[in-house]
Amino acid sequence: MEVVDTTFLDGLLGYNARRAALAVIEVFLARMAVYALRPVDFSVLSLVVHNAGITSRQLCTTLGILPPNLVPLVGALERRGLIERKPHPRDGRATGLHPTEAAQSLMRKAERTAAELEAEVGGRLTASEMRTLLRLLRKVYQRP
Amino acid sequence: MEVVDTTFLDGLLGYNARRAALAVIEVFLARMAVYALRPVDFSVLSLVVHNAGITSRQLCTTLGILPPNLVPLVGALERRGLIERKPHPRDGRATGLHPTEAAQSLMRKAERTAAELEAEVGGRLTASEMRTLLRLLRKVYQRP
DNA sequence: TATTGTTATACTCTATAACTATA
DNA sequence: TATAGTTATAGAGTATAACAATA
Numbered sequence: 001m002e003v004v005d006t007t008f009l010d011g012l013l014g015y016n017a018r019r020a021a022l023a024v025i026e027v028f029l030a031r032m033a034v035y036a037l038r039p040v041d042f043s044v045l046s047l048v049v050h051n052a053g054i055t056s057r058q059l060c061t062t063l064g065i066l067p068p069n070l071v072p073l074v075g076a077l078e079r080r081g082l083i084e085r086k087p088h089p090r091d092g093r094a095t096g097l098h099p100t101e102a103a104q105s106l107m108r109k110a111e112r113t114a115a116e117l118e119a120e121v122g123g124r125l126t127a128s129e130m131r132t133l134l135r136l137l138r139k140v141y142q143r144p
Numbered sequence: 145m146e147v148v149d150t151t152f153l154d155g156l157l158g159y160n161a162r163r164a165a166l167a168v169i170e171v172f173l174a175r176m177a178v179y180a181l182r183p184v185d186f187s188v189l190s191l192v193v194h195n196a197g198i199t200s201r202q203l204c205t206t207l208g209i210l211p212p213n214l215v216p217l218v219g220a221l222e223r224r225g226l227i228e229r230k231p232h233p234r235d236g237r238a239t240g241l242h243p244t245e246a247a248q249s250l251m252r253k254a255e256r257t258a259a260e261l262e263a264e265v266g267g268r269l270t271a272s273e274m275r276t277l278l279r280l281l282r283k284v285y286q287r288p
Numbered sequence: 289t290a291t292t293g294t295t296a297t298a299c300t301c302t303a304t305a306a307c308t309a310t311a
Numbered sequence: 312t313a314t315a316g317t318t319a320t321a322g323a324g325t326a327t328a329a330c331a332a333t334a
Contacts, residue, residue: 004206005194008255009187013262013274014168016281018183021165022208023285024158039162040324043153050149057292062148064166069325071294093292093333111152118157124283130157133280137160139268140277141167184301201315213302215317237310237315 013140024121031117035110036080040065042110044073045099048083049107053096055088082106157284168265175261179254180224184209186254188217189243192227193251197240199232226250 009015028039037045043063048054056074060067074097077083082103088094099107122130153159172183181189187207192198200218204211218241221227226247232238243251266274 002202004191004198004202006191006206008190008194010282011262011278012258013266013278013281014165014172014183015187016278016285017161017165017168019208020281020284021158021161023287024161028158038323039158043159046152047148047150050152054148055292056294058146058148062150064163066326067293068295068297068327088292091292091334095293114156118155122157122284125280129280129283132276133284134155134157134160136269136273136277136280137157137164138154139273140164140266141160143167199315200317210303211316212304212318212320232315235311235315239316 017137017140024118027117027121028114031113032110035106035113037110040073041077042114044070045077045082045103045107046111048077048097049099049104052098053086053088055091055094055096057094059097077103161281161284168262171261171265172258175257176254179250179257181254184217185221186258188214189221189226189247189251190255192221192241193243193248196242197230197232199235199238199240201238203241221247 025039028042032038032042040063044059047059047062051058056067056070059065059074060070065073074083078085082100084098084100086096086098088096122133125133169183172186176182176186184207188203191203191206195202200211200214203209203218204214209217218227222229226244228242228244230240230242232240266277269277
């Protein structure tokens with residue numbers, strides 16, 4: 001096939017960040033299939049495990065998910081026996097989300113797999129380059 | 145609101161790349177609204193302008209779009225008088241996509257705006273950091 | 289009056305199967 | 312037989328409006 005000139009797009013941060021994200025997510029989907037966890041499930045469950053009692057509102061704010069879209073997501077994780085809802089100790093409107101033992105066991109394995117696949121995808125980057133990349137990406141999306 | 149521990153997610157390339165891409169795309173959508181160009185329209189039109197006669201197949205391969213999803217996209221740009229279809233000189237199955245004068249005029253402005261908003265979004269990065277970031281992102285998604 | 293969680297719903301994006309015309 | 316382009320359609324992801332319960 002003839003060569004396509006992508007010079008202009010190659011200089012755009014949005015274009016490259018999206019392509020890189022999709023490349024990583026593609027590998028993520030394949031490697032996490034054994035746990036039946038999509039990226040969004042993994043993110044939610046990781047936050048619940050590391051922040052027992054976190055509320056739906058906190059999950060939405062942290063992950064950029066709209067509240068109506070989180071409802072079926074948490075519902076599915078609850079039906080899988082990975083999340084338990086308990087009344088919030090200080091706010092009667094809110095519900096605290098807690099990881100079950102099964103969730104903690106699952107996420108120990110899933111987080112190890114995530115670390116492995118990251119190393120695999122970033123295999124052509126040195127450890128120093130990876131640290132730099134993560135730092136610069138955060139600088140882009142973390143509004144001061 | 146109480147602080148949420150995001151330590152684990154913060155170390156993941158996929159998570160950070162996606163957040164950064166979404167942050168840039170958000171600004172892109174706002175600034176490109178005057179041209180009525182979404183990111184995908186911009187990408188397609190940019191490639192057509194810089195590769196007159198490019199085929200749908202080449203666009204799909206380059207941008208990671210599935211052929212059935214490109215059809216209405218190119219159709220809309222054609223109806224807006226930005227793309228013209230001409231028979232491919234050497235392959236009767238294919239169609240060459242060509243930019244109209246209107247498209248070239250529009251993209252001169254749109255590409256200038258894109259460069260501006262990139263500088264705006266990456267405002268907290270030095271020019272050197274931006275070059276490094278783009279290089280490392282390409283290294284992630286360009287399979288050798 | 290504002291916020292948490294929820295329902296219903298619409299819209300966009302992405303994916304799959306199958307067809308035609310040409311190579 | 313394989314490829315370029317297309318149609319129809321299904322599924323996933325994302326968005327807004329409106330409501331009940333509580334602050």
